[in-house]
Amino acid sequence: EQEYFADGMVEDIVTALAHFRHLFVVARNSSFTYKGRSIDIKQVGRELGVRYVVEGSVRKAGERLRITGQLLDASSGLHLWADRFEGTLAEVFDFQDQIASSIVGAITPKVEEAEIERAKRKPTEDLDAYDYYLRGLASHDRAVNTKETMDDALRFFMKAIGCDPVFAAAYARAARCYAARKSNRWMIDRLEETAEATRLAKRAIELGWDDAIALSYGGYVLGYVGGDVEESAACIERALGLNPNLAAAWGYSAWVQACLGEPEKAVERAAQAMRLSPFDPRFFVWEFCTALAHFCAGRYNDAAEWAKRSLRSQPNYASATRVATASYVLAGRLSEAEKMMARLRELDPTLRLSNLAEVLPPFCRPDDRSRYIEGLRKAGLPD
Numbered sequence: 403e404q405e406y407f408a409d410g411m412v413e414d415i416v417t418a419l420a421h422f423r424h425l426f427v428v429a430r431n432s433s434f435t436y437k438g439r440s441i442d443i444k445q446v447g448r449e450l451g452v453r454y455v456v457e458g459s460v461r462k463a464g465e466r467l468r469i470t471g472q473l474l475d476a477s478s479g480l481h482l483w484a485d486r487f488e489g490t491l492a493e494v495f496d497f498q499d500q501i502a503s504s505i506v507g508a509i510t511p512k513v514e515e516a517e518i519e520r521a522k523r524k525p526t527e528d529l530d531a532y533d534y535y536l537r538g539l540a541s542h543d544r545a546v547n548t549k550e551t552m553d554d555a556l557r558f559f560m561k562a563i564g565c566d567p568v569f570a571a572a573y574a575r576a577a578r579c580y581a582a583r584k585s586n587r588w589m590i591d592r593l594e595e596t597a598e599a600t601r602l603a604k605r606a607i608e609l610g611w612d613d614a615i616a617l618s619y620g621g622y623v624l625g626y627v628g629g630d631v632e633e634s635a636a637c638i639e640r641a642l643g644l645n646p647n648l649a650a651a652w653g654y655s656a657w658v659q660a661c662l663g664e665p666e667k668a669v670e671r672a673a674q675a676m677r678l679s680p681f682d683p684r685f686f687v688w689e690f691c692t693a694l695a696h697f698c699a700g701r702y703n704d705a706a707e708w709a710k711r712s713l714r715s716q717p718n719y720a721s722a723t724r725v726a727t728a729s730y731v732l733a734g735r736l737s738e739a740e741k742m743m744a745r746l747r748e749l750d751p752t753l754r755l756s757n758l759a760e761v762l763p764p765f766c767r768p769d770d771r772s773r774y775i776e777g778l779r780k781a782g783l784p785d
Contacts, residue, residue, distance in 0.1 A: 408460040409434070411469065414502035415456065421645035422510055423613050424532075424571065428452060447476025453520075454482070454513055456505070465491050469501055473509045475516060483512045506647045507678035514539065531566035534558045538575060543683035547718055549588045552579050570610025574619035577602035581623050585761055586720050587750055592760065599627040607637055614645035622654040625661065629764050634658050649679035649688070656691040660698050663767040668695035686716040693725050694763065698770045702733035720749050724761070728777025743781040755785050 412433060419427045428450050436446060443455050458471035472484040485508060489497035514536075521529070521536035529537075538558030544551045559576035562569055580599030582588075589595045603623035610616025618641040625634025635658045641651040656672035659665070672692040676685065693708035709726035713719055723746045730739035746753065753761075758775060765771040 408458075409437075410498055411458070411460070411501060414498060415505055418502050418506040418647045419510075421614065421647060423615070425510070425513065426452065443474050443476055443479050452476055454509075454516070456509060458505075462491075467491060467497065471501075471505050473512055482516055483509055503647055503678060507649060508681065510647075511679055511682050529561075531562045531569050531572065534562035534565060535569065535572050535575070538562065538572070542575065542579065547582065547716065549583075549586070552582050552586075552588070555579050568609050570606050570613045570616035571619075573602045573609065574606035574616040574623070577606060577623040577627070578619045581626050584627055587753065587757075587760060596627055599623055603628065611640075612644060614641040614648045614651055617641035617644070618648065618651040618654050622657065625658055625764060631658060631661050631764050631766055635662060647678060649675040649682055650684070652678065653684070653688040653691055656688065656695060657763075660691065660695040661763050661765055663698065663765075663770065665695040665699035668692075668698070686712040686714075686719060686722070689715075690719065690722045690725065693722060693729070697725055697729055697774070698765075698767070700773075702729040703735075705729035706733060706735065706738070718749060720746070720761070723749060724778065725774075727781045728774055731777045731780045732773065739781045743778075743783065746783075753783065755779055755783055758783070 413430050416427060416430045416433065419425055432450060443457075446455050447453065453476055455474050455476050456471060457474065458469060461468045467489050469487045470484070471487075473482045474480065475482055485504070487497075487501045487504065489500075518536045518540045521533040522540065524533055535558070538555045541551045541555035541558060556576055556579035559572050559579065562572040563576065566572070577599050580589075580595055580602070583595060584592075584599070600623070603620040606616040606620035607624075610620070617637045621634045621637030621641065624637065625631045628634075635655075638651060638655045638658055641648065642655060645651060652671050653675035656668040656670075656675065659668035659671060669692060672688045672695060675682075675688040675691075679685070682688075689708050689712035693705045693712060696702075696705035696708060706726050706729035709722045709729060712722040713726065716722070723742060727739055727742040727746055730736070730742055755775065755778070758778065762771065762774065765774070
């Protein structure tokens with residue numbers, strides 16, 4: 403029974419990991435050759451030609467199951483991640499799905515982190531497209547984003563495209579940098595940069611029609627920068643179909659559902675993003691998407707609390723600051739609104755009601771847009 407369950411777990415995890423196009427995943431039959439054997443992880447890495455190995459075990463006690471899983475660096479043998487899961491035989495199939503999703507959600511960002519560190523150690527003259535892409539991620543996913551870190555990220559993603567002109571995910575991430583420039587009002591020539599962001603997003607989607615990352619990030623940019631919410635939703639839905647374990651697809655789906663006027667669906671999808679990847683460097687974005695959804699639903703206290711959570715890990719996040727400010731006012735929490743408006747003025751001293759449209763989400767319901775603007779007006783945003 404335990405062996406049957408363990409084999410099923412391996413198959414589920416291999417299948418789920420294979421949806422991540424940037425990962426080389428060894429086939430199920432090859433991994434099964436090591437089943438039940440005590441063997442050095444470095445040897446496994448050499449024989450299979452892989453940098454990382456996931457291993458685990460299943461133990462049964464009565465009606466209870468305990469599963470352990472760990473991610474190891476095959477070159478050094480170091481542990482990068484480990485966790486334990488418990489459930490009952492009665493819920494075995496649901497439990498199996500949950501574990502597979504949890505393991506995949508946990509280890510994919512850990513592999514990404516390890517690969518980023520590897521790329522950082524390589525001499526500049528030896529960098530290839532994927533190395534530049536990883537360096538772009540390192541700048542993009544800093545604990546505190548600034549214009550400088552986003553400029554660095556964009557430069558690395560464009561270098562990746564220069565090395566590999568059909569690298570769909572690099573186009574999508576470059577487009578996402580322009581979305582950050584829009585959100586923070588860092589754009590210098592709005593028309594030119596909007597056109598470039600849209601071009602990059604469309605190219606990402608064209609090249610990556612079967613790449614969930616390209617569709618998720620490219621789709622988001624088409625919605626936020628390009629203003630095409632319907633096309634944004636369609637791309638992100640396709641991404642979810644291609645890879646239901648990709649947290650970014652669920653997170654950006656939450657954002658687009660909020661903009662479409664489906665806040666309950668948005669809350670559920672943001673929650674799934676956070677469940678799938680609890681240690682994701684962009685976790686604060688999914689917290690913001692939750693805040694935006696609650697705002698659209700008129701739950702201003704919930705919106706303010708979720709925006710505040712987002713700001714704890716990303717204090718420079720202007721989008722969350724704007725939602726928090728409007729939510730505090732509309733919830734009647736005026737002293738907190740005053741403090742948040744002061745912070746917003748620090749982040750964006752020239753923001754006015756007259757130029758607020760430059761950063762607004764593309765709300766499909768006029769009432770969502772008017773309440774957002776009214777909240778910031780009542781909080782003291784100048785005309």
